[in-house]
Amino acid sequence: MKIGIAGTMESSDALITVRPSEKINIKVESTVFDYFGEQIKKTILDTLNELNIANIDVLCQDKGALDFTIKARLITAIERMKKSV
Amino acid sequence: MLFIPGNNPSMLQNSDVFESDSIIIDLEDAVNVMEKDSARNLVRCYLDNLKEKKAELVIRINGLDTTYYNDDLNQIICDKVDAIMLPKAHVADLKKLDEILTDLENQRKITKKIKIIPIVELAESLLEVEKIVFQNRVDGVLLGAEDFSSDLEVVRTKGGEEIFYARSRIAVSCAAAKIDAIDTPFTDTKDNIGLAKDCEKAISLGMKSKSCIHPNQIEVVNEMFSPSQKTIDWAKRILQAKIDADKKGLGAFSVDGKMVDKPVIERAQKIIKKAEKYHIL
Amino acid sequence: MKNCLNRFVPEGFASFNGSNDYKNHISEYKKIPEKKKTSSYKTLGSIGEIFDYFNITNGSTLSFHHHLRNGDAVLNLVCVEIKKRDLKDIHLAASSLFPNNDLALHDLIVNQNITKITTNYLNGKTAELIGKGKLKEMLVMETHGGRARSIETGELKIDLAIIATPCVDKDGNGTGKEGKNACGVLGYAIPDLHYAKNVVLVSDTIKEKIENPELSNEYVDGLLIIDSIGDKNGIVSGTTNITKDPVGLKIARDATKLLKELGVIKNGFTMQTGAGGTSLAVASYIKKEMIENNIIGNFASGGITGYYVDMLRNGLFEKLYDVQCFDLLAVESSLVDKNHIFMDASMYGNPYYNNPIVNGLDLVVLGATEIDLDYNVNVTTDSFGKIIGGSGGHSDTANGAKITMITTQLIKSRIPIIKEKVTTISTPGEDVDILVTERGICINPKRQDLLQKLENSKLNIMKIEDLLKLSYEITTKPANIERSNEVIGVVKYRDGTIIDSIYKLKE
Numbered sequence: 044m045k046i047g048i049a050g051t052m053e054s055s056d057a058l059i060t061v062r063p064s065e066k067i068n069i070k071v072e073s074t075v076f077d078y079f080g081e082q083i084k085k086t087i088l089d090t091l092n093e094l095n096i097a098n099i100d101v102l103c104q105d106k107g108a109l110d111f112t113i114k115a116r117l118i119t120a121i122e123r124m125k126k127s128v
Numbered sequence: 129m130l131f132i133p134g135n136n137p138s139m140l141q142n143s144d145v146f147e148s149d150s151i152i153i154d155l156e157d158a159v160n161v162m163e164k165d166s167a168r169n170l171v172r173c174y175l176d177n178l179k180e181k182k183a184e185l186v187i188r189i190n191g192l193d194t195t196y197y198n199d200d201l202n203q204i205i206c207d208k209v210d211a212i213m214l215p216k217a218h219v220a221d222l223k224k225l226d227e228i229l230t231d232l233e234n235q236r237k238i239t240k241k242i243k244i245i246p247i248v249e250l251a252e253s254l255l256e257v258e259k260i261v262f263q264n265r266v267d268g269v270l271l272g273a274e275d276f277s278s279d280l281e282v283v284r285t286k287g288g289e290e291i292f293y294a295r296s297r298i299a300v301s302c303a304a305a306k307i308d309a310i311d312t313p314f315t316d317t318k319d320n321i322g323l324a325k326d327c328e329k330a331i332s333l334g335m336k337s338k339s340c341i342h343p344n345q346i347e348v349v350n351e352m353f354s355p356s357q358k359t360i361d362w363a364k365r366i367l368q369a370k371i372d373a374d375k376k377g378l379g380a381f382s383v384d385g386k387m388v389d390k391p392v393i394e395r396a397q398k399i400i401k402k403a404e405k406y407h408i409l
Numbered sequence: 410m411k412n413c414l415n416r417f418v419p420e421g422f423a424s425f426n427g428s429n430d431y432k433n434h435i436s437e438y439k440k441i442p443e444k445k446k447t448s449s450y451k452t453l454g455s456i457g458e459i460f461d462y463f464n465i466t467n468g469s470t471l472s473f474h475h476h477l478r479n480g481d482a483v484l485n486l487v488c489v490e491i492k493k494r495d496l497k498d499i500h501l502a503a504s505s506l507f508p509n510n511d512l513a514l515h516d517l518i519v520n521q522n523i524t525k526i527t528t529n530y531l532n533g534k535t536a537e538l539i540g541k542g543k544l545k546e547m548l549v550m551e552t553h554g555g556r557a558r559s560i561e562t563g564e565l566k567i568d569l570a571i572i573a574t575p576c577v578d579k580d581g582n583g584t585g586k587e588g589k590n591a592c593g594v595l596g597y598a599i600p601d602l603h604y605a606k607n608v609v610l611v612s613d614t615i616k617e618k619i620e621n622p623e624l625s626n627e628y629v630d631g632l633l634i635i636d637s638i639g640d641k642n643g644i645v646s647g648t649t650n651i652t653k654d655p656v657g658l659k660i661a662r663d664a665t666k667l668l669k670e671l672g673v674i675k676n677g678f679t680m681q682t683g684a685g686g687t688s689l690a691v692a693s694y695i696k697k698e699m700i701e702n703n704i705i706g707n708f709a710s711g712g713i714t715g716y717y718v719d720m721l722r723n724g725l726f727e728k729l730y731d732v733q734c735f736d737l738l739a740v741e742s743s744l745v746d747k748n749h750i751f752m753d754a755s756m757y758g759n760p761y762y763n764n765p766i767v768n769g770l771d772l773v774v775l776g777a778t779e780i781d782l783d784y785n786v787n788v789t790t791d792s793f794g795k796i797i798g799g800s801g802g803h804s805d806t807a808n809g810a811k812i813t814m815i816t817t818q819l820i821k822s823r824i825p826i827i828k829e830k831v832t833t834i835s836t837p838g839e840d841v842d843i844l845v846t847e848r849g850i851c852i853n854p855k856r857q858d859l860l861q862k863l864e865n866s867k868l869n870i871m872k873i874e875d876l877l878k879l880s881y882e883i884t885t886k887p888a889n890i891e892r893s894n895e896v897i898g899v900v901k902y903r904d905g906t907i908i909d910s911i912y913k914l915k916e
Contacts, residue, residue, distance in 0.1 A: 049166050054822055055138035075823050077793060078887035107822030110885065112137040115173035119166045141883070142656055145847040179882070343655030347662065 047124025050108075050116035057108040059116040061124050064100040067091060073105035086110045090117050129186070129270075129310060129339040130346060133158035135167035140174050146343045147350060149405070150184035155200050156191070156215055164196050168203040175208050186245060188213040192221040198228075205232045209242055211267060216275070217246030219256050222263040229265065243267035245310070249275035254294055261305035270339060271298050273312035284315075286322050288329055299334030311335040317342040327352035355399045363396035363403075414785065414834055416909040419547070419896050423906045428808050428840050431760045431904035438761045441563035443603050446627045450581040453609065453633045456490045462631060463569050463607045468498045472567040472605060474598040475505035475530070476585055476733055480643015483573035483611050486635070488513035491522050498545075500525040502565055504556060504597040504754075505801070508533030509643065521545050527565055529553055530799035539897060540796050542913040548796075548898030550789060550911070553597065553732070554758025554765065554805035555903035560600040561755065564905060570605035572598050573638045574624060577612040581632055583624030585734075586744040588614030590641040593713075593734025593743045595623050599753035602628045613638045623751055645736045651693050651716070652686030656847050660816050661690035663868060664774065664845040665698060670866055671859060673772050673812060674698050681711040681767075681806055682774040684735050687816045689716055691774045699725050710752070710766050711802060718742040721749060730766045732757045732802075758805030760903050767802075767809025775803055777815045777844075779831040782873055784838030784853045786815060787831040789900055792824050794892050794914055800835045805903055807840040812859075819846035825880035825887065827873060832892075834909040835900060849876045891915070 050058040071083050087101055090113075099121070103113065130148035132139050134155045143151045153174075159167040171187065187204050189212055190196035201212070214225055222244060229242050244265040248254055249272030261269060273291045277284040284290065291312065302309035311330040314323040323345055327338060331352065338349045355363075366383055370393055373381040381388055410418045412425040453459050465471070473484045484503060488510075491499055501523050506514070511534035517523045518538055524545035529552060531539075539548050551559055559565040574595070576588030585595040590613060602608055602624055609631035610624065652658060668674055674695055682688035693716070699706065709717050710730035715738030721729050728748040734740045742749045758767045767773075778797065779787040786807075791797050807813040817826050826846070842859060844851040851873040852859050863870055871879075898911035 049169075053136075053138065055141060075887075077890045079823060079885070081888060082885050107824070108137055109141055109177075109823060109883065111173040111177040112141075112170065115170040116166070118173070119169045122165060122169075142847070145656060145659055147659075344653070344658060 045124050045127050047120040047122070047127060049119035049123060050112075052104060052106055054106050055108055055112065057103055057105040057113050057116050059104075059113070059120040060102040061117070061120045062100040063124070064098055067097060068100045069103070070101065071103045071105065073103070073107075075105070075107050082110070083113060086113050087117055090114045094118070094121065096121065129337060130343060131158065131188070131313065131339060131341050134171050135159050135163050137170065140170065144182045146346050148183055148340065148343075148346050149337070150186050150210075152186040152188050152213055152339065154188045155196075155204075156188050164190070164199070168199060172203045175204065175206055178208055181208065184210045186211045186213050188215065191215040192224060201228060201232060205229070205236065205238070205242070207236075207238045207240060211243035211245050213245045213247060213270065215247050215272070216250055217248065217253055217260060219259050219263060222246060222260060222266065226264045241265065245270055247272040248294070248298055249273075249279070251276070251279050254297055257298055257301045258304070261301045261307060266305075266307065268308035268310050268337075269298055269302055270310040271295060271312045271335075274315070286316070286319075286326070288326060292333070295330060295333045295335060302336070303334060308336040309334060311338040313339045313341040314345065315341065317345060320345070320348050323348050324352055355403050359399055360403050363399040366392060366396035367400065412907060414837060414908065416834060416907075417896065418907040419899060419910060422899055422901075425837070425902050425906040425908040428804075428837050428902070430906070434904070435761065438562070440561045441604060444605060444608070444628060447630055450626065450629045451631045453631050456486050456633070457493075459569075459571070459609050459631060459633060460490055460494065463609065465496065465569060467496055468500070469496070469568045470500040470502055470566060472570045472601045473501075473503040474572060474595060474601065475503060475507065476592045476595050476597065476644070477573055477590065477639045477641070478505075478592075478644045479507045479509045480590070480592075480640035481507065481509060481573060482637060482639035483571060484510055485513040487571055488517055491517060496522055498524045500527070502527045502567055504528065504553070505530035505799070506533075506535050511535050514538075518543050525549075527551065527556075528799070529556055530801045532797050536796035540794070540914040542895065542897050544897065547896070548911060549901055550799050550898060551901045552758065552800045552804045552903045553754050553802045554760060554762075554767065555901055555905065556597075557600040557753070557755035557757075557759040558761055558903065559901075559905060560604045561759070561761075562905075563604075567601055567605035568607065570598070570601035570608045572602065572608065572610050572624065574610040574612040575638065575641070576614045576616060576619060577610050577632060577634075578616050578619040578622070580618070581610070581626035581629040582619045582622035583610045583612065583629070584619050584622045586740065587616070587619070588612065590614070590638050591740050591744070592641050592644050593740035594731050594751045596732030596751065596753045596757060598624070600755055607631070609633060611635060611638060641737065641740070644734065644740075650686060651689045654686070656818055657687040658690055659847050660818070660845055661687055661694055663847075663850060664691045664814060664816050665694035667843065667845065667850060667863075667866075667868055668695065668772065668814075669698060670868070671812070671862055674702075674704060676704055677707045678704075678771045679707045679769055680709055680772040680774070681770055681810070683776050683803075684712055684714055685776045688774045688776060689714065691816060692716060696720055696725060708769075710757070710770065711806070713739040713743070713749070715739055718746075718749070721746065730757070758802055758809065758903065760805075760808070765805075765809065767806045770806060770810035772812045772814065773806040773810040774814045774816060775807065777817045777826065779826055779828050780815055780817070780841070780844055781828045781831040781838070782877065784841040784844070784873070785831050785834045786836040786838070786841055787833045789835045789909075790833040790911065792828070792832055793890070794832055794912055796898075796911065800900070804836040804840070807836045808903065812843065813841050814843040814845060815841060816845045819848050819876070819880050820884055823884050825877065825884055827877040827880055829877070833900060833911060837902075837908060844873065844876075846876065848879060851876055
């Protein structure tokens with residue numbers, strides 16, 4: 044099954060897992076969910092739009108990562124998913 | 129110059145709070161081979177997001193003997209990058225890197241010229257360091273003592289006798305090319321007394337700055353490499369005497385009973401410039 | 410009712426009216442009479458006998474100190490007895506609670522054996538439980554100096570003070586400095602000793618005679634010897650080492666540069682730092698400065714760590730005023746060094762004590778979980794409203810010291826430490842002068858004198874509003890979070906007024 048994982052569970056990082064899907068499903072678990080949950084979802088969605096991806100499952104396990112980190116981990120996870128067999 | 133591991137978000141986001149003159153984001157040794165892709169994307173996004181730079185920004189790419197360097201350069205070259213640090217540098221590599229950078233700069237309409245800081249960490253490299261320093265874009269040379277001593281099959285020690293020759297040869301070559309000789313990092317991050325001694329030795333041989341592998345080393349390195357108050361006062365006196373002499377139309381003059389000539393004035397100017405850099409004027 | 414900082418004050422409590430308002434009430438300050446003096450004490454055989462002898466019933470108020478910190482066993486043993494007897498509505502008045510007490514307290518709180526808690530500091534599972542609203546009555550959080558005031562005035566009435574005492578003598582005197590579980594000076598237990606209705610010492614070491622005991626037998630009604638009062642190694646809990654975190658060290662370096670520019674570090678100066686890693690790092694840079702310039706300080710105070718003992722021994726300070734020992738080196742020093750001086754909680758920080766030690770401080774360096782645009786500081790809850798500590802001596806020292814400096818990281822795990830309004834006010838902004846973070850230093854505009862001295866400073870001094878903006882640029886602006894309106898506790902300022910309320914956590 045195609046899957047891509049990137050990042051870590053260290054503080055200020057996020058572990059992102061992606062799988063192909065019918066549509067976009069985003070699930071965010073975060074230590075700062077109350078404050079930044081919506082912002083994290085927005086970052087993920089913006090990045091998917093930039094990459095023209097509309098059929099993916101994204102699980103983001105966040106440990107207080109900044110947006111640039113979430114975006115980078117997502118891009119890497121997607122690249123890895125595409126390479127996986 | 130502070131090394132920051134390229135795949136560590138928490139260190140990247142805090143990299144600009146320390147008092148280092150340059151930040152070297154490392155895509156080479158600090159990044160596991162399985163995570164090279166991840167680190168490149170992280171550094172790319174970090175650079176995209178970076179609004180204001182407080183220090184010179186250097187990226188250490190993987191060597192031209194690896195399969196990673198092309199992706200490294202493609203991903204990270206942008207106008208925020210001031211210099212590329214090249215491991216295991218040879219003259220041939222530097223020529224190749226110069227061409228790649230020229231292409232990328234043209235393609236990406238980067239107006240400035242990205243510099244190169246080669247690392248001399250092989251015996252071969254040391255033997256051609258006199259040529260390395262005069263290569264296009266080369267702005268400083270870093271001694272990589274760990275790899276260098278293993279190439280020499282000698283034990284790396286805190287005393288550093290084994291790198292005496294390498295330091296000297298690099299320092300002389302850099303001085304001839306008027307670029308900075310950058311000293312190898314001190315690897316025991318808990319021994320700041322040893323670090324100070326190591327700085328002293330490097331300075332005495334003509335190294336002009338030092339790389340750090342931990343932020344807690346920066347304070348000692350800055351203290352050691354910045355000019356002392358006594359030296360600054362001396363330099364100020366020289367420059368003031370020069371101004372006075374110029375007013376009086378004097379060609380030659382003396383300070384503290386010693387004749388002041390052109391090299392002395394230049395040295396005084398360098399000290400003042402350095403003092404300005406360290407905000408200790 | 411709202412207080413002058415626009416924070417809610419529940420019915421039946423007095424409203425905070427400024428940190429120096431107590432000065433208007435000095436003439437009204439009235440202590441209750443000290444407890445009756447005793448000529449002999451009763452030897453008791455067990456915790457059960459203590460309950461019988463002193464008639465501990467439903468609704469009794471029992472007090473404890475926290476000098477054994479995370480190594481205390483006495484409070485836990487008493488909890489077992491409360492549970493065994495199924496006593497109800499016990500009021501627990503412990504100067505602080507530690508995770509070590511979590512297990513013993515859990516059922517007692519849930520089953521309403523303990524229905525009221527008054528303390529200066531708590532964290533761990535007990536804090537979480539109370540945050541969920543499981544404590545029947547209001548949690549009352551006091552300051553160290555405020556607790557002394559509260560006991561002296563009878564606001565906090567104690568039926569029985571159960572004092573874990575590392576060493577007692579045959580005459581019924583006690584000390585914390587000796588014994589197999591010596592934990593050092595017992596500064597926080599003194600108001601309890603003097604003003605509780607009854608006092609029992611619980612010890613595991615008895616000797617013939619204690620010289621200069623801190624706990625005088627004339628106040629002691631009962632004595633119980635047990636196998637072990639806990640583990641003295643537990644006093645070294647929490648952060649009592651200099652931080653190794655590069656960001657923390659950077660903050661400490663800048664803080665020291667600033668103090669140097671302000672001319673604070675000079676002969677005869679006095680200081681206190683918290684025992685947190687960054688505060689201790691500031692102390693270590695100040696020490697370097699003192700050595701380089703041959704500066705000798707008058708005193709350092711507070712909870713004392715080995716770090717300060719070292720400075721005392723090297724002649725950098727003339728004396729230490731110690732209310733509590735944070736490590737075993739401090740314990741040893743408190744016993745042998747005559748310049749390591751014991752202070753009780755009232756002498757330390759009670760606003761109504763005649764010139765308490767905090768009023769003699771030139772400088773205090775403290776931490777914060779949040780600070781707001783008005784410089785109000787929160788050390789009671791985190792940004793989610795969860796209880797994570799308490800003022801302890803924070804508000805006492807901030808009010809007393811000439812300069813109060815807060816050192817903290819600007820951002821912790823994406824959460825900006827500067828807020829428009831802090832979640833909970835522990836220490837009012839009028840008592841906070843300087844904020845040092847890794848990305849900028851802010852000076853409270855009410856300290857124009859400091860700003861003037863720093864006019865030509867090369868340090869990155871900025872308006873707190875701008876530093877907040879900078880943190881938002883890094884983290885993006887956090888969403889507003891809604892919290893419940895249900896008040897579960899109050900933060901009592903040192904003068905007894907309510908500075909803020911604590912709210913139930915959202916499920």
